[in-house]
Amino acid sequence: MYNHIINFIRETFHQPEGVVPLHAPCFIGNEKKYLNECIDSTFVSSVGKFVDRFEEMVAEYTGAKRAVVCVNGTNALHMAMLLVGVEHGDEVLTQPLTFIATANALSYIGAHAVFLDVDRDTMGLSPAKMRKWLQENAEIRCSECFNKTTGRKIKACVPMHTFGHAVHLEELAELCREYHIELVEDAAESMGSFYKGRHTGTFGKVGAVSFNGNKTITTGGGGMLLFMDEELGKQAKHLTTQAKVPHRWEFVHDCVGYNYRMPNINAALGCAQMEHLQEFVDNKRELAWKYATYFEGTDIQFFTEPRDCTSNYWLNVVLLKDKEARNRFLEETNDAGIMTRPVWQLMNRLPMFKDCECGDLSNAEWLEARIVNIPSSVRLS
Known part of the structure; x- marks a missing residue:
């Protein structure tokens, strides 16, 4: 047939x-050259010139003020929700039509997903359906949003740009401001996608990108956090590197951190991919x-x-x-x-x-x- x-x-x-x-995946450029350089330098783990260069290249391309590499897109989403203040017991509004990483990441914190409908023209979270749900179920108390039925705080909203197609970002961003909800973009699939001339992942407080082996560009495994707030980006870099305070030889850590660092050898692959x-x-x-x-x-x-x-x-x-x-x-x-x-x-x-x-x-x-x-x-x- x-x-x-x-x-x-x-x-x-x-x-x-x-x-x-x-x-x-498509490898047509400097991938092998940069990998050899990385191996020859012996800096194949989480420190090396390719890590910094990859972050700079992604920030420049997307227009983000700061980009921070992670070991994968799921870790990037997990960190993004921690950075915007999602805590155990909070609710996060998201879409049911998504890859499981979106729901898993908020579960790591002990947050509760609330699944709202998508639009047929984007396959992503619907501002109209979200507004209707909030009007019926949410209330603002002391500049915070709460679910009237469960009593839980509605802390964040995580739309996903399905298969690279952007959701109606301006409408969602305005709705989040109106209801005091943090916007975190799951831009895992949308590297190279733009909404009204602005790259996805730069409309919310944090955006999370994936460089898995099947993505438009790949680092084998890997992710990236995008920020328009440089200070929040610095905080992310600190937390994703085990919250280690810089020192030439001492090991001092000032809070609970995460080993979410992308190895230099993966970043080398990413630099070559970004060139194309x-x-x-x-x-x-x-x-x-x-x-x-x-x-x-x-x-x-x-x-x-x-x-x-x-x-x-x-x-x-x-x-x-x-x-x-x-x-x-x-x-x-x-x-x-x-x-x-x-x-x-x-x-x-x-x-x-x-x-x-x-x-x-x-x-x-x-x-x-x-x-x-x-x-x-x-x-x-």
Whole structure:
């Protein structure tokens, strides 16, 4: 039934046989050179010139005042919520249509997730649905937001830019200011994505990026914290390096810290990848245009970037007419060696989060039944 799509994908990736991966890393620059330099220097752990350089390159590209590397995106999210003051027992508003790291990170603190619906045009947290839930369930007391039913403090809001497509950031940011809630952006998938000309991850108090092996650029494993507040960035650097007070030989630590430091050898890979980031994004946007053109006029909808968003199109998305069609598409494409994947199971359906409070999730449920990711790698000439 889907042979024409399978043939189109093989032609697009110039791969007539074998497995077409969902998203393979692309190494075309100085990766081996920088790795050799790192090894020759013997500074392969958490101290070295590539760590500082990688942070500077990401800060410059994103427009952040400060960028701080972490060992992975989940650790970056965990640290982000600690930095904005999320404590044990607090509530965090987030979306159910997300990778599990979003929910896991707040669970490490002992916070409670409240799952609110997404918008169909972004696949990310809906400002309208969030406003409705807050109007019905929240109250402000002494400049803090509380859940009227549970009595818990609603401390933070964590939208996720799904597959690189930005949520409606200005509306969410305004809503968070109105209700005295801290905005933390899960920008794990959106390195190279912009909202109204400004990079994702720089609208909230903290943004968290991932450089996992399947991301637009990779350090093998790794993450980054983005800040528009330099002092908060300095605090993050201190906490992620075991809260060690600088000294030539003494080991003095002034609070409980975290070993979330990215090794220099990973940062070396990141520096080489950053040199080609815009090239990769341009390449992926060209691929998205090819897909959009191909699927136009068919009964399969290709998901295009929302208004005000310039997306990295990390993973391309098609929407099938229903769950049955989605499952048939997944089976036929994977049987033919075309790697395709459904979206994640909604967080509120998982056993560890099944008792979390939820709003109306009709959009998330509609999308979960229809989303399929199709091959999205950078295509080399």
